[in-house]
Amino acid sequence: MDTEPRLELIIGTMFSGKSTELIRRLRRYEVVGYEVHLFKPQIDDRYSATRVVSHDQLQKESIAVQCAQDIASSLKPTTSLRRIIGIDEVQFLDSEVVSLCNAYANEGKIVLAAGLLKDFRDKFFTFSDGKKTMADLLAVADSINYFSALCTQADGNRSCGKQATRVQRFVDGEIAPVDSPVVLVGGKEAYAPRCRKHYVFYA
């Protein structure tokens, strides 16, 4: 197993298996004795307040945090390099998470962060304080894995099924106005993966 310190990003669209992949990677480290700390923003309480649960119900205990500083506060200092820091739904935290992840990797730790690259408008997701975007996190990462979903647009009596690299948001069954709030945590009733052909772009 590669134990070089680094910041690994698991990014992509909704419904692409990011949380599943994050949990899978963290478990591999746990099996060989790493101390794994998994965090997730408080805002994301779709399934559980204290666990990360993927859409396919894979789950792992986590610590809910309000901001990036809460991650630093909850980790007791250690000289052990066998500590892995996992963050799910990283895009919902504040901009400080960028320097925090970078600092941990510089200290010799392995940081795995999963999150949405772009919002429903197809723009880089902006952190909660509006100062930085996911593009800034990409800039300090050592490895980036991009995950896409499959387009669910109806095509005759089946779904399109092409690679979906975007997510369309619907409000009351209609495509969401461009000025609707960026953060609106929901499930399949509000968002759907779309391929380039079926995603309705905003001007």
Ligand SMILES: [Zn+2]
């Ligand atoms: Zn499609």
